[in-house]
Amino acid sequence: MSPKPLDYETLNENVKKVAYAVRGELYLRASELQKEGKKIIFTNVGNPHALGQKPLTFPRQVVALCQAPFLLDDPNVGILFPADAIARAKHYLSLTSGGLGAYSDSRGLPGIRKEVAEFIERRDGYPSDPELIYLTDGASKGVMQILNTLIRNEKDGILVPVPQYPLYSAAISLFAARMKGITVRAMVIINPGNPTGQCLSEANLNELLKFCFQENLVLLADEVYQQNIYQDERPFISARKILLDMGPPIGKEVQLVSFHTVSKGYWGECGQRGGYFEMTNIPAKTVDEIYKVASVSLSPNVPGQIFMGLMVNPPKPGDISYLRFVAESKAILESLKRRAHIMTDGFNSCRNVVCNFTEGAMYSFPQIRLPPRAIEAAKSAGKAPDVFYCLKLLEATGISTVPGSGFGQKEGVFHLRTTILPAEEDMPAIMTSFKKFNDEFMEQYEDYRGYSRM
Amino acid sequence: MSPKPLDYETLNENVKKVAYAVRGELYLRASELQKEGKKIIFTNVGNPHALGQKPLTFPRQVVALCQAPFLLDDPNVGILFPADAIARAKHYLSLTSGGLGAYSDSRGLPGIRKEVAEFIERRDGYPSDPELIYLTDGASKGVMQILNTLIRNEKDGILVPVPQYPLYSAAISLFAARMKGITVRAMVIINPGNPTGQCLSEANLNELLKFCFQENLVLLADEVYQQNIYQDERPFISARKILLDMGPPIGKEVQLVSFHTVSKGYWGECGQRGGYFEMTNIPAKTVDEIYKVASVSLSPNVPGQIFMGLMVNPPKPGDISYLRFVAESKAILESLKRRAHIMTDGFNSCRNVVCNFTEGAMYSFPQIRLPPRAIEAAKSAGKAPDVFYCLKLLEATGISTVPGSGFGQKEGVFHLRTTILPAEEDMPAIMTSFKKFNDEFMEQYEDYRGYSRM
The missing domain is CATH 3.40.640.10 (Type I PLP-dependent aspartate aminotransferase-like (Major domain))
Structure with a gap:
């Protein structure tokens, strides 16, 4: 029997070609793990209220x-x-x-x-x-x-x-x-x-x-x-x-x-x-x-x-709600700024990770310098190296990020994207958990010469 | 100088081809007239709250x-x-x-x-x-x-x-x-x-x-x-x-x-x-x-x-809000039913207009039997005959409808679409105003033999 119009083989090819990393393989795996009862920290999407930010x-x-x-x-x-x-x-x-x-x-x-x-x-x-x-x-x-x-x-x-x-x-x-x-x-x-x-x-x-x-x-x-x-x-x-x-x-x-x-x-x-x-x-x-x-x-x-x-057109000076509105706004923006610092500093304290400061927006995009043996291991697993790293990170820590390949990156260079949105009080623990995973990962895949000298 | 990417000549041709009658020529003309201060009865879109229906x-x-x-x-x-x-x-x-x-x-x-x-x-x-x-x-x-x-x-x-x-x-x-x-x-x-x-x-x-x-x-x-x-x-x-x-x-x-x-x-x-x-x-x-x-x-x-x-999942029997919810729902639906009757009967009382009863949905789609001279007049004005009629109706009465050609209709047959949504208390006046316009229009464009005998 010939395929039906909404069978996969006969769909619009442009639809099939769409790739959308922010809700791609990592997100789907994180959703599965969450269903199984694992605590997931969703830093894949800039979705502040989902991480506890209160509305104004x-x-x-x-x-x-x-x-x-x-x-x-x-x-x-x-x-x-x-x-x-x-x-x-x-x-x-x-x-x-x-x-x-x-x-x-x-x-x-x-x-x-x-x-x-x-x-x-x-x-x-x-x-x-x-x-x-x-x-x-x-x-x-x-x-x-x-x-x-x-x-x-x-x-x-x-x-x-x-x-x-x-x-x-x-x-x-x-x-x-x-x-x-x-x-x-x-x-x-x-x-x-x-x-x-x-x-x-x-x-x-x-x-x-x-x-x-x-x-x-x-x-x-x-x-x-x-x-x-x-x-x-x-x-x-x-x-x-x-x-x-x-x-x-x-x-x-x-x-x-x-x-x-x-x-x-x-x-x-x-x-x-x-x-x-x-x-x-x-x-x-x-x-x-x-x-x-x-x-x-x-x-x-x-x-x-x-x-x-x-x-x-927010409340203006003299409006009844003005002071409250300004106080709420300031508290969020100042906390975001502190979180940008905690995250950047945290990444830069990790082995083989370098990260620019988040001047604006709500993301951190650290470069992860993957050792050749990690790249080989990814290849054997049939994964892009950054996807491999991010999946391991997810399984080990519950931190759901987006591999840099979803955004495009230089050939042979690997990143991940996180938001700076987890609640400020959770941030130190998240960065500690990240560092522990990362440094053990690097330990496992680095050879004796040490990747940093390559 | 060559055209720029967002100049009309270079746009996606499929975008240019889109025609959307519900907010087409009639709607734009009605919006203009409204800006000039004319009272417009927007029956072109099924938009009940815009015509005074209160939310549940x-x-x-x-x-x-x-x-x-x-x-x-x-x-x-x-x-x-x-x-x-x-x-x-x-x-x-x-x-x-x-x-x-x-x-x-x-x-x-x-x-x-x-x-x-x-x-x-x-x-x-x-x-x-x-x-x-x-x-x-x-x-x-x-x-x-x-x-x-x-x-x-x-x-x-x-x-x-x-x-x-x-x-x-x-x-x-x-x-x-x-x-x-x-x-x-x-x-x-x-x-x-x-x-x-x-x-x-x-x-x-x-x-x-x-x-x-x-x-x-x-x-x-x-x-x-x-x-x-x-x-x-x-x-x-x-x-x-x-x-x-x-x-x-x-x-x-x-x-x-x-x-x-x-x-x-x-x-x-x-x-x-x-x-x-x-x-x-x-x-x-x-x-x-x-x-x-x-x-x-x-x-x-x-x-x-x-x-x-x-x-x-509306309120259920026994819920505090149930009776009020049911009363509000019933009032709206019963009024819509009465309006469907007023409108169908109103159209059928007009010269050269025939209309099926609105069994469901929220529209009336009367057929307007346009006399040949009206069709010629439309041609001279560079308009489709139903558009010509609907524009005249709009200018004369403020009733904003959609010409049947926007929905497709049999060759040589003409309709218009109205919603049945104007407030019930306004309905008799609207239908009187419609009938006055229509019957005068037919009078003007019918020849002596009378179109109905053709």
Whole structure:
């Protein structure tokens, strides 16, 4: 009998080609071990609340009230909710046409797109047009929309940094079958960087934009970690600010799409799926095409849109909730900074491990210098060397990481990616457990000469 | 200078080809008129809350508490929330790993997928496996996922009913460039029907499944209106129940994917973007591929998942909120039924308009018998005849409908689609305004012989 349409052999080949390491072999094995009762520390995904981070109070109060608008008429509402949360809930409900249960415009609620534009203007010092801002179900949905608009066939390619976040390689394989003989259409930057945690300087961004101008590339700026900065030397600077600083011709010519989300920052509201993208120097006809395709999915989820509004327009000095909001925000960001240090220092104390400091974002990407005998052992086990190491780490310690090969790495060089998100009080024990595993692993696979002298 | 990558001329041609009538020319014109201050009655999208339908209280209480979990520790929570909503919020939070702010598994929360499986088993009388149920951001996202898995290249096609909901034609143009010389891979049914409002009988479903078996097609069953039934003669029966009733070979062989949502039913929670699809007779390797691709978007929004849990597991007799929940549900469904009658009767009272009763779903699809002179006038205006009629209707009355051509219709026959969702108290005035416009339009364009005699 011939295969049926949803039998594996007859599926879309581009779907089969998708590889997505963040939820790949390591994640699946970790999920199995968890089912068997092993305690797993999931550092594979930047998912702060899953590791115990508490949500910020004010935005949750506002969205809860938007979900239960009948409370706004209840004389007792003030017992559980502060007046500024009540006022803000009324404000957001007034921006909807029918509350959270109504589809919004496919680009998102106009009033929230206006708040995003005002935020961008305050951040960059240049006006921003709400009509060029589209709200999305998290940044990844926006990236997929733009890549789908850009990639015409299997001969179109996108330059992505190596190492890169595998959303990009996955989406590209989904839309483009083959990456040889290609027309390069766009360049992706992730700033602050995932998985490397670096922040791009003004000079870096200048060079990148010049390159896009010379090579006629769209710049896709993944700036979802713009709030996650753990040092003062390299603050976050948006690609858009540098582009507009450059003036014509580059500032008027280079096409830029910038992405943001409520999932990262210190909010970490991953499960809410809120995000936006902003388009700079994109012609109106293209903006309309993107609108049309967004319409097929009707509307991004409305609660996620309200989280985005709250993120770009948080409580202000003098508001009842201001001090609490600032205290909660500061506590999270300062703890993340301390955790970045504990993790980097911890990795650097391990045999054959070197690690740059996490300047921004929420990841650590140590290089693991695997001895030749470990590489041979991996080969015998039919695994890539970094996958072999990460699986052993998982089995020994419960620490679930992502092998560097999922992000791309130099030939013969091996990394892993962890988040810096485990609870601060758990961090020393995790790093001790990591060191014990790593140093024993190195002991086991190093020969007498010692790998470090090679 | 050569065009830039996001200039219209160089975009993905499949994106340009997408047509989506529900938010097409009519919707854009209606939005413009609204901006100019005209009162618009948006009956183009099934968006009940936008037309004044109030959300059901119990699910909103539960989700509000899940958004504000700190309220669960507040001794005053009982002043604003009933005990069963509090208990249910605790239940759903216990199914998450980190509350609403954490990404869930890419297939959705296992505990909610279990509640969906139990609902399907109660409905159909056959067990359902939670591992074959994937939660999605509304049904349309699930449809896109499955079509993307199925359609391999421009030679693959999908049979869709005519008239059809344009999500299907839009998604197909997105994934497949051309619809000639095609391998048909799947058949779509929408039951209860959109836009026609018909309910399929057991005999219809039997025939359709036999056809899928003979022709080796996947059946994609869009059953998002399964709660929206306005008569007793043809209750909703799921494609899955009939398939399993048929037994082998058909019951074991035909591949079926069924879609559901929280956006429709009498809940109408469109803005929350909750949905699921269930796979029957789909091989495990394919299920894994769909999981992998879903992982690229990380996770469906978690509040939407909880709405889905609540929809399949509503308050039970004896629960504190039961009577209120039932009363609210009944009021909405009975009003929808009355509105279906008002609308059908209203259309049938108009000159040159005939309309079937809306047995289910939330649409009315009257046939408008346009006189030849109206068709000529449309031609002179460069419009399709039904678009011409609908635009005139919009300008004259503010009623925003969708021309039948967006759904497909027989050559030379013209329809429009409206929802039955305007508030019941507004319905008589809307139908009076429609009749006045229609009858004057017919008067203007009919010649002396009278079109009805042709």
